[in-house]
Amino acid sequence: MNHNKKRILLTGVLLVSAVVSGLLIYTRANAVPAERVIHITAKKFDFSPDSITLKKGEPVVFEISSADREHGFNLRAFGVRANISPGKVSRIRFTPDKTGKFTFSCDVFCGDGHEEMTGTVIVTE
């Protein structure tokens, strides 16, 4: 192998690795933190879990299903709500932008006990 060919190969390797690492840097800089998925089950007359701890700034998806009938999920502090129907998964996507303790509740009347169908979201720093 002559000198010239070696040089071309080396340059090629360097070029490729430069592009790859550049891409890596690029994707890292633009990376969206992975969404945290939390499964919630609604049934007469509670949510499970009924206490959820989140991190401020960390995007989250609530995947909510019903074990019996129509319910609602309303987390007013973050302006998110959904109807929860049996046989379906309702998704709520949001990023908590403030810390504290916030109530969520069923907002679709579901019977004697509906009033107590609530839970808490705790957002920490």
Added chain:
Amino acid sequence: MSKFDRRGFIKLAGLGGGIVFASSLSRGFGLNALGSVVDYANAKVENDFYFVQLSDTHWGFAGPKVNPDAEGTLKKAVQAVNSLEEQPDFIVFTGDLTHTTDDVQVRKDRMSQFKEIVSGLKVPTVHFMAGEHDASLDRGDAYQEAFGKLNYTFDHKGVHFIVIDNVSDPGAIVGESQLNWLKADLKQQKTDARIVVLTHRPLFDLYPDWDWSTKDGSAVIDALMPHKNVTVFYGHIHQENHHLTGHIAHHSAKSLMFPLPAPGSVPKKSPVPWDASAPYKGLGLRSIEAEPKQAKYEIKELNVTGA
């Protein structure tokens, strides 16, 4: 109460030169022949009257720690109304007549038992409204069978009453079609018409985390806004509350089954336990003296025995 306003009559009669006629509708002071004056130019009846509001009777509720006289409280209230010295022109029940149940037959039974008890009222005119306990689980089917329409209007001595249903949709929504119905009805009313809205839930956001709101209540308030004389009477929150949205006053009534805590005062909303040293405390009914000419409503809270 309901004194014949002589000055009002003279002023009205002298005004506008419209057709003035007298009828014998009013209970006056020997002035029956002139008891009611209609000025056709203003389509206004000049007459004070009063009505009684009862709310949240939750017939069928059982919970001895909350109300050991669950079977007797409504009957006492009927008795209290019947013993009022001067009988009201009519009575309104602003929802949650019965306590909710998943059992359709029990729901119907509770409604007929409730009807049976309130049929003991001496006053012949009673206007019913549904609460979410009556109507949310079957979209008002059983309720309509027993009591009739969920939303309607009626007029009484110059006051236009509008009954709004914010309960038969389990999501606490008035809904597009009822909103259009309301707007069409309001179109028939002059901007200075005397309007009273009767409904179950608060139309404003009193405390949404406790379901003390109507999701599209602001659309109702927006529709009412151009009208200068609007007052809202409602129930649902089992306590007195007085609130203004702009010039519109909202007054909630006490329950006749159990009181609820003040908005947000405790972490979880649940009935206030019975106080043996003060039975029926926090429960009651109210009389509302209407003075249509001034668009004024004077509220008097009464306890379960009518005192």
